[in-house]
Amino acid sequence: MIIEELLFRRRLDRQMTAMTLARVIVLIICGLPFICISLYQLNVNNNVNNYMELAIVSLLLSITASLMHTNFVINFYVFLMVxxxxxxxxxxxxxxxxxxxxxxxxxxxxxxxxxxxxxxxxxxxxxxxxxxx
Missing domain, CATH: 1.20.5 (Single alpha-helices involved in coiled-coils or other helix-helix interfaces)
Incomplete structure (x- = not known):
């Protein structure tokens, strides 16, 4: 009886570890591009005459922000897979x-x-x- 309970708890712990690891991986995949583009935007010289570069950085920032928001939506599918x-x-x-x-x-x-x-x-x-x- 005690052994069965320990085995059940181990299985639950293993599932919890797998869930946490999957969430961390998804967070890194979805969040890293947003962080990189944000840092690039902070470090780039915001020259008023260079509209094309500002437009490209703004577009990339919008795309990666959308990817960052999908991080919260994708939990259900990650849990289904894992x-x-x-x-x-x-x-x-x-x-x-x-x-x-x-x-x-x-x-x-x-x-x-x-x-x-x-x-x-x-x-x-x-x-x-x-x-x-």
Whole structure:
């Protein structure tokens, strides 16, 4: 019992280490170009007459800033690639639960149609004194 718990904790620790390593690698890949272009922009002489160089540096800065922002978006995909437990949870949340919900809604509508049939009401005839005359 204790050995199984230790093995389970080791697997979780291994997955946590893999997740952290993957996040650091993605952060370096996405952040390093932005840092390099920012440092270049700080060190370059901002000459007013050189519009082409300013435009190129601004374009590169915008592209690398976009790449830097993708760092925060890409977490989901990195975790899907690295962690098997995360893949199982994502599959459960994104595929199985909505599918069960759709099936239950379809089953409810089909059973409600067969269960809630309308039957004609049998009207009782009552004769009033005016009708009999």
């Amino acid at each position: 962690l098997s437990r995360f893949r199982r949870q994502a599959k459960n949340v994104l595929i199985k639960k909505p599918w069960r919900l759709i099936k239950s809604l379809c089953n409810k509508t089909s059973t409600n149609i067969s269960r809630n049939k309308v039957s004609p009401e049998i009207a009782q005839q009552s004769f009033s004194a005016n009708e009999l005359e």
